[in-house]
Amino acid sequence: MRLFVCLTLLSLLCASADMLPISESGRFVWDAMGGAWDMFRAYQDMREANYKGADKYFHARGNYDAAQRGPGGAWAAKVISDARERWQSDVSGRGAEDTRADQEANAWGRNGGDPNRYRPAGLPRKY
Template sequence: MKLFTGLIFCSLVLGASGLLSFLGEAARGTWDMLRAYHDMREANYIGADKYFHARGNYDAAQRGPGGAWAAKVISDGRENFQRFTDRFSFGGSGRGAEDSRADQAANEWGRSGKPMDPGRKPPG
């Protein structure tokens, strides 16, 4: 009985440590996404948003599974929110379904782990 109790306790400790690791990766991945957004706003360069989409997702995904998860949740949430608000923009915001698809392609490019080259534009 003591062996069984010890095995259960060890599996709980290992499970909790794995969860903490995942959450730490997700938190650092979220920070990477925020940093890329801040850098994009600071650069204020028309046409560079796809690069920053890809870079933020790439940096977050390099953190591990938790970072990749955070990048996907943030990217998908942002695009879904943008598509929702575009429906209520009178005259349109200038961002439609095509721009959203291009943003998502850049997001996926970054999460795929392909190297970032500022001289090469990510898909989208």
């Protein structure tokens, strides 16, 4: 499953990069890879923190960090966030309201909003 997701994202990335001039496409790909890493790091931190009510903070933070890299990072954050929410709503059964709230936090961070808006009281400063 993970291999399928990685290959799908890579093919989308290459297709998107083909529409840009060569110097911009290289930067786009580099930023997208870094953005995917930022999203992964936020996910790992969320799992490590295991802190009740911190989910939206980590969504916003991962998207914020990725988008700070540029258009490629923002693109990767959107693709990953949308895929995760689609999977989560289909598999976990958390419902439309939770998905809507997650997507709001995703967009907030991706559009440059301060992730601390969603930071729960008491979350260790490490995060």
